[in-house]
Every structure is written in C-alpha cells, then in structure tokens.
Amino acid sequence: MLMSFVYSIICLNVKKRTRLMLKDFFLNEVQNGIKEAIAVNKLGSMGLNDEYTLVIEKPKNPDFGDFAVNVSSLARLAKIAPPMIANAIVEFLPQTTYTVSVVGGFINFKIKDEILADIVAEILEKGVNYGKNQVKNKEKILLEYVSANPTGPFHIGHGRWAAMGSALANLLRFYGHDVFEEFYINDAGSQIQKLGNSLRIRIQQELGLKVDFPTDEIERKNYYPGEYLIPTAKNYLASHQGVNKDNVEGIPLDELCEFAKAEMEAKQQALLKDFRVHFDKFYSELDLHKSGKVENGVKKLTEQGYIYEQDGAMWFKSTVFGDDQDRVIKKADGSNTYLTADIAYHADKFDRGFDRLIDIWGADHHGYIARVKASLEALGYDSDKFEVLLGQLVNLVVDGNEVRMGKRKNMVTLDDLIEEVGIDATRYWMCMRNIDVTLDFDIELAKRSTDENPVFYVQYAHARVCSILRNAVSNGKLNNEPAPMTETELKEIENNFDKSLISKTADSAKALIMKLEEFKSVIALSAENRTVYTICRYVQELAQEFHSFYNANRVIGEDKDLMKARLALMIAIKTVLKNALDILAVSAPEKM
RNA sequence: GCGUCUGUAGCUCAGCUGGAUAGAGCAUCUGCCUUCUAAGCAGAGGGUCGCGCGUUCGAAUCGCGCCAGGCGUACCA
Structure with missing residues (x-):
C-alpha cells in the first residue's frame, strides 16, 4: 500500500x-x-x-x-x-x-476530486481497452520461448518459460506491439537418435524381451530411461501389428525416431494449449537444415572471412565481436554444431521482417548470448535488436525442502505440477518472480486456497466485486425485497456514467482510484522492461486496496447517488483486474 | 581462474535509471462477522539492506575490492 x-x-x-x-x-x-x-x-x-x-x-x-x-x-x-x-x-x-x-x-x-472522477470515467469508457496501445514506437517482435527438445515431457523449468513467455507476449501485444510467438523445435540433433534407441528398448520390453538400458557410465548417455516412452511403445505396437520379438531389431532407427518424435511433439503441444500458451509457429530445426539456410549461413560467414580451419574443424571467429573464444561451427566429423543452426535460425528471423527478436533462455545457456550476437553482427544484422531474457531456474519446494531437479527419481513434469496445483496457480506462481531470481515453487503453498496464496487473494477480489454487481440488481434474499437497482440503471452506469457523482465517494475511495490509475504506467513500465512479475505485484496491490475499501464501506445502500458512484468504482475495479489477469492468462472468476 | 545472476525482517521476495522515517506477503501476537463472499479487514512486534572503501548535499540503489551461494565456462543439445 x-x-x-x-x-x-x-x-x-x-x-x-x-x-x-x-x-x-x-x-x-x-x-x-x-x-x-x-x-x-x-x-x-x-x-x-x-x-x-x-x-x-x-x-x-x-x-x-x-x-x-x-x-x-x-x-x-x-x-x-x-x-x-x-x-x-x-x-x-x-x-x-x-x-x-x-x-x-x-x-x-x-x-481535486475531478481528477478522480476522470480516472473512473475513462476506465468505464474504455473497458477492455483501458491501458492498451500506449506504445510509441510500435515494433514487429518475434518472441521465442520454451523451445524444448521433442524428446520427452516438459519439466517444471519449461513451465516457467511457458507461463512467462506467454504472459510477456500478451503484455507486449496489450501495450501495442505486433508480437509473433515461436517455438523452435530441436528435432535435428543426436538426441533424436537417443530417443529412437530408447523407444526400441521400450518396445522390446513390451514384447517380453529381457532388455534393459545400459548401466555403463558412457553407454547410458545414449538413452532416455524415463518411463514416459512406455505408452509410446504400446502405441507403436498397436499401430504396427506385424512387429514381434524376432523382427524388432530390424525396424529402421529413423522410423522409431520419427514415431517417438511425433508423439512427443503432439504431447508437448497439447499441454501448451491446455496451459493457455499459444504459438504462432513451431519452427522445426530439421526444416531449417532442409531449406539450405544453415549451409548458406556458413557460406556467408566464410565469404565475410570469419571462418577458419583448425584441427580438422571449421571455426567461427566470434572473438572479433567480443566473444571469449572462437566457436566450432563444423566438427571434424563434418557435422554441424548446435550453434550453426542457431545462427541460421536467428538470421532467418530477421529475414522474415521482424524489427526485434526477444528470446527467453534458461540461465544455463548464458554462454550462448555472445556467440549468437557475434554471428548476427558478422552477418550484418543489428545485434542490439536481439534481446535475450535470461531466466534463473526453478526449485521445487516440498515440505519446506528444496527438491533438486535432474535427479531422475525426483523428476517432476509440468503435467504433474499442473494436475497437482491447477493451471491458474501454476501460471501465477511461475510469473510472480523476477526472471533474475531462482524461483522457489512451493507446491503446498500454491495448492492452498487461502490468503497464503496470492493468486486466490486476487481472484477472490474479482469474485467479490462481481458478487456486489450481481446483488445490486437482484431481489433481497429473505423476504424478496425489490432489487436496489434495475439492470437498466446498472447499464447506464457502465455506458453513460455521470462522473460528477464520484465526489460522493472521493474521500473513501481515493487510494483505490489512485491505484487504478497506476495501471497504465504499470503496463508501460512492465512492457518496456519486459517484466511480468510487476503485473502480479500490481494486481495484488489493487486487490488489497479493494478488500480494504470493501471492509470500510458499503456499496449497496440507501443513498442512490452514492451507490451509483461506488458501483461505477466496482465496474472500474473489475475491468482493471480482468485486463491484468487476462495478460497473465489467469482466470478471473465471477464466483468462488 | 573467467563470465553471469543472487545476497534486504524468522521465511519468500519488492525497492536497486540515487532522494522525505527501508516496504509487501506469509509466519507470530491483538482486535473485527445480526449488514454486499471472514478465501476478508484493522493494528502490533520484527532489519548492522553480505562486508569494506570510494563518488555525492544525499547510497539498499552508482564505482572498486572482498566474502558466500546458483548457473555457465564442449568439436552436447
């Protein structure tokens, strides 16, 4: 406050x-x-x-x-x-x-009161558009986030990028930018081979063969031993009736890779949709290779004189552009590195006509920024138009203790988390912290529907406002007294409010109205700083101002002008809460 | 070693483009439901802003140096 x-x-x-x-x-x-x-x-x-x-x-x-x-x-x-x-x-x-x-x-x-009246009137007039389109230099922005390998289910870290990324896209769009959301599918590297090999083992196990994943330190790294491929193996057998113990070894690896990849992608995309995350495009790395753009990128860098050969590999002189060391772009065995495709991918983003690229990456990819920026400069693009939002990782807190991710036994998937705490709470918790700090996700707390959980606090405020608006036009509960106000009168407030009435409640509602006015600058600052946690903080503050007002003042009452003024205020609060929650893609319930 | 993020109340975190007595939520304690949802409100206690030096009229905020923790430092993706 x-x-x-x-x-x-x-x-x-x-x-x-x-x-x-x-x-x-x-x-x-x-x-x-x-x-x-x-x-x-x-x-x-x-x-x-x-x-x-x-x-x-x-x-x-x-x-x-x-x-x-x-x-x-x-x-x-x-x-x-x-x-x-x-x-x-x-x-x-x-x-x-x-x-x-x-x-x-x-x-x-x-x-003076007239300023307060103007604020409320403006919110009522603009409604869902209140706070929108403030940007002065509108840009075509390509926002890339999540971009996971199609080799398994999302873990909770992906959930953070998914929630924050989609909320950021909503925010930038609300602010007035043109935003295109993209997911880069890393479907071309050796990890797909690992996926296919692992699926073969799961199929063999389904057929009753005594096969298991290697335990050898080095060998095991070529497999994904997670159980999520068991249903995939079942699906494979169901759609390939002829497969049996004797011919399973003969299934071409490519076919297994393709099958597993398709299923993993479908599952990932279905989950994203459920999680209210929309992508305009899923960009396949494999397609990028097929298009020749990767080779073309290498060619261009070579022509510019930024490539040299050493120890049988081809190196990109990224140090020319400030990187710590030069980077391999073609390995001694002739294959590309991950960076090679990434260079072509980011160049392609600019070639598609975007003014600005924003990527959300995990902090573990930090070292990549300098080299991708270097490549963009080498190819003649403005690397200042390429922003990377580096996100710290997520710790799961269970019973007050951190559960370290990565230990396979403790692997918690995003599906599990959502099932456990729900979509609203998961999205809110993932968005509520600055991207620079490691997020402690306390499952027990996020699950609770009490005031310990900020998401419920905010949603409750919205439901309470809606309840008042309902009560204003419904008959008395006990003895069927007439409603305090007709539907028409309520509509009149929303569509043609006499703002001079605000002076009736100006003293009691001042802090609340000032908080409502803050919304526009919160949007502007959040969009310019690319932060979504500031939206969460704001919405909590607004909810707090409302709850406080609610306890101190009655909306529905004898004095009709006062009631009208306060109902106008309620509509304004509802509007702003809804606009903010929509950005976060967290639901604004009418009843709780 | 180098790069980077973090270090603020018991816990989780804001504030860090320098400005009036350092804030919030949770936890703890005290009050508030015959009145629109108590999933709420009002109030109290609780802090050498990791440490030191510097810049400034003024530093949690800027600079330098330490200390502690996370992440990275691949011809992996």
Missing part, C-alpha cells in the same frame, strides 16, 4: 503527449513552472538550456499530498537553496485541478 514509485525524466527530452498519465501531468506542470521562473530570473543562475532530472514519487505519508516532485536536484544549477527553488516554481503553477504545498525541496501536490 505504501509502495512509492519514482519516475524521472530528463527534461530536455520531454515529449508532449495528448493523454497524460497523472505522473507525467505533474512533471509537465513543474517543468513549465521552471521555464517560467527562469524566464523572469527567479531561479538563480539556472538557464533554459540546463539539463536536469526531475523525480516524481508518491509520498508515503499522505499528509504530504498525492504526488511529490523533488526539486533539490536543481540546487547545483541554480545555486540557491532547495526550498527557495520550490517556492519560486510554485508561483507559476496554475493549480487548477490540484493544490500545492512546499516542504523542504519538495513540491507536494494534492489532487
């Missing part, structure tokens, strides 16, 4: 906007005041061309007003004391929709 924010602008670079968010509005007021004060020599040695930064924040102490601008930073330029500066500026503030006071170097603003 006391969250203060700081928003600064370099004042030589302020651009005029038609629709000002409140913070921008006050910054502009101050900036204009400064200019006028300078013009009449009230700001000491300051000149019109001096560059300075203004900071606006929300005071923690409400006595200081609703917004505060600190002008101490001008002291160095003006060579006079901060309070004098503040007073000089204040003289030139029109103070139409607000009042001001000066404390030290701070100019404190207190807003």
Whole structure:
C-alpha cells in the first residue's frame, strides 16, 4: 500500500503527449513552472538550456499530498537553496485541478476530486481497452520461448518459460506491439537418435524381451530411461501389428525416431494449449537444415572471412565481436554444431521482417548470448535488436525442502505440477518472480486456497466485486425485497456514467482510484522492461486496496447517488483486474 | 581462474535509471462477522539492506575490492 514509485525524466527530452498519465501531468506542470521562473530570473543562475532530472514519487505519508516532485536536484544549477527553488516554481503553477504545498525541496501536490472522477470515467469508457496501445514506437517482435527438445515431457523449468513467455507476449501485444510467438523445435540433433534407441528398448520390453538400458557410465548417455516412452511403445505396437520379438531389431532407427518424435511433439503441444500458451509457429530445426539456410549461413560467414580451419574443424571467429573464444561451427566429423543452426535460425528471423527478436533462455545457456550476437553482427544484422531474457531456474519446494531437479527419481513434469496445483496457480506462481531470481515453487503453498496464496487473494477480489454487481440488481434474499437497482440503471452506469457523482465517494475511495490509475504506467513500465512479475505485484496491490475499501464501506445502500458512484468504482475495479489477469492468462472468476 | 545472476525482517521476495522515517506477503501476537463472499479487514512486534572503501548535499540503489551461494565456462543439445 505504501509502495512509492519514482519516475524521472530528463527534461530536455520531454515529449508532449495528448493523454497524460497523472505522473507525467505533474512533471509537465513543474517543468513549465521552471521555464517560467527562469524566464523572469527567479531561479538563480539556472538557464533554459540546463539539463536536469526531475523525480516524481508518491509520498508515503499522505499528509504530504498525492504526488511529490523533488526539486533539490536543481540546487547545483541554480545555486540557491532547495526550498527557495520550490517556492519560486510554485508561483507559476496554475493549480487548477490540484493544490500545492512546499516542504523542504519538495513540491507536494494534492489532487481535486475531478481528477478522480476522470480516472473512473475513462476506465468505464474504455473497458477492455483501458491501458492498451500506449506504445510509441510500435515494433514487429518475434518472441521465442520454451523451445524444448521433442524428446520427452516438459519439466517444471519449461513451465516457467511457458507461463512467462506467454504472459510477456500478451503484455507486449496489450501495450501495442505486433508480437509473433515461436517455438523452435530441436528435432535435428543426436538426441533424436537417443530417443529412437530408447523407444526400441521400450518396445522390446513390451514384447517380453529381457532388455534393459545400459548401466555403463558412457553407454547410458545414449538413452532416455524415463518411463514416459512406455505408452509410446504400446502405441507403436498397436499401430504396427506385424512387429514381434524376432523382427524388432530390424525396424529402421529413423522410423522409431520419427514415431517417438511425433508423439512427443503432439504431447508437448497439447499441454501448451491446455496451459493457455499459444504459438504462432513451431519452427522445426530439421526444416531449417532442409531449406539450405544453415549451409548458406556458413557460406556467408566464410565469404565475410570469419571462418577458419583448425584441427580438422571449421571455426567461427566470434572473438572479433567480443566473444571469449572462437566457436566450432563444423566438427571434424563434418557435422554441424548446435550453434550453426542457431545462427541460421536467428538470421532467418530477421529475414522474415521482424524489427526485434526477444528470446527467453534458461540461465544455463548464458554462454550462448555472445556467440549468437557475434554471428548476427558478422552477418550484418543489428545485434542490439536481439534481446535475450535470461531466466534463473526453478526449485521445487516440498515440505519446506528444496527438491533438486535432474535427479531422475525426483523428476517432476509440468503435467504433474499442473494436475497437482491447477493451471491458474501454476501460471501465477511461475510469473510472480523476477526472471533474475531462482524461483522457489512451493507446491503446498500454491495448492492452498487461502490468503497464503496470492493468486486466490486476487481472484477472490474479482469474485467479490462481481458478487456486489450481481446483488445490486437482484431481489433481497429473505423476504424478496425489490432489487436496489434495475439492470437498466446498472447499464447506464457502465455506458453513460455521470462522473460528477464520484465526489460522493472521493474521500473513501481515493487510494483505490489512485491505484487504478497506476495501471497504465504499470503496463508501460512492465512492457518496456519486459517484466511480468510487476503485473502480479500490481494486481495484488489493487486487490488489497479493494478488500480494504470493501471492509470500510458499503456499496449497496440507501443513498442512490452514492451507490451509483461506488458501483461505477466496482465496474472500474473489475475491468482493471480482468485486463491484468487476462495478460497473465489467469482466470478471473465471477464466483468462488 | 573467467563470465553471469543472487545476497534486504524468522521465511519468500519488492525497492536497486540515487532522494522525505527501508516496504509487501506469509509466519507470530491483538482486535473485527445480526449488514454486499471472514478465501476478508484493522493494528502490533520484527532489519548492522553480505562486508569494506570510494563518488555525492544525499547510497539498499552508482564505482572498486572482498566474502558466500546458483548457473555457465564442449568439436552436447
């Protein structure tokens, strides 16, 4: 509730906007005041061309007003004391929709009711579009995430990228960008051979043969011993009736690879769909090879003089572009490395006309950034248009203890997790932390439908609002009293609200309305910083403001104008909560 | 060793494009349901912001150096 924010602008670079968010509005007021004060020599040695930064924040102490601008930073330029500066500026503030006071170097603003009324009216008017399309430089963005091997089920780490990636796509789109979501299928490497070999063993076991995965340290690395291939083996036998103990060895490896891969892909894609993750394209690495683009990329790098041969392999001079060491691009055995295809893939993304590439990668791929950027530069692309969001991994917490992933016995798949805690909670938990920190996913906590679980807290707020809106137009429960309000009247509030009524509830609802107003800047900041956890934090804060208001005030009551004002507020809260939850792809239940 | 992320309340984390007494949730304690969903609200206690030096009128925030932990450091994907 006391969250203060700081928003600064370099004042030589302020651009005029038609629709000002409140913070921008006050910054502009101050900036204009400064200019006028300078013009009449009230700001000491300051000149019109001096560059300075203004900071606006929300005071923690409400006595200081609703917004505060600190002008101490001008002291160095003006060579006079901060309070004098503040007073000089204040003289030139029109103070139409607000009042001001000066404390030290701070100019404190207190807003008048009409500003609050405008906020609510704007939300009602725009509805699902409130907060949308704020971006100034719209870009065609290709967002790539998850991009798992089609060799098995997703683990919980994939779940983090899936949830965050899809939420980020929704956010960037909401902000106004053109976003294309893509999943790169690593279906070309040796891991597919391992998959086929493993399927053969599972089929043999299904046929009753005594075969098992190798236990030898080196040999075992050529197999996937997870049990998930058992149903695949059954499916294979069901669709290949002629297969028996005697001819199973003769099945071509390619056929097994193809079968297993197709099934794994289908399962992965079905899960993504259930998890509310939509991809515009699943881009096959195999297709990339077939298209000749990989070879073409190598050719281009060679032509540019960035390839040399050593120890029988071909190396890319990535150090020219800042990488720690050069990278092998064609192994001594003639095959490509993973990087070779990745170079072609990222070049192809630009060739398809995207302005910006954003990839979400696990922190374990950190070393790849420099080499892919290097390759893009070598091929003549602007590597600054390629962003990698590096995500720390996920720890599962069970009974208060971390369960290390990777130990095969403790392997928890995303399917298991979703089944255990549900889609809403899984998505919310995966999105609620900064991508830079390792996520502790506490299954017990995420499962709980209590206030310990933020996702329920937020959803409950939405359900409560909906309940009030329902009650406003339904008859009394016990003795069938008439409804406090007709459906038509409620529609009237939504579509043609008399915003002057807000003054009836302005005092009690001020904090709540201010929080609603914050939504737009939360969207803008979140989109620009590519963070989705900030949406989670905001939605929790908004829910908190609502719950607090709910406990202190009644919406439905005798005073009809007051009721109308508060119902308008309820519709506004519902709208903003829904818009935010939609970005996270977490449901906003009408009832709980 | 090098690169990178992290180190803030008992726990999980915000704040880190420098600014008014360092915040939230959970946990603990105290109150609040004959009134729109108590899955809620109000309040209390709880912190050498890993350590040191520096820049600044001002540092959790910026710089440098340490300490601790995660990840990476392949002709694997």
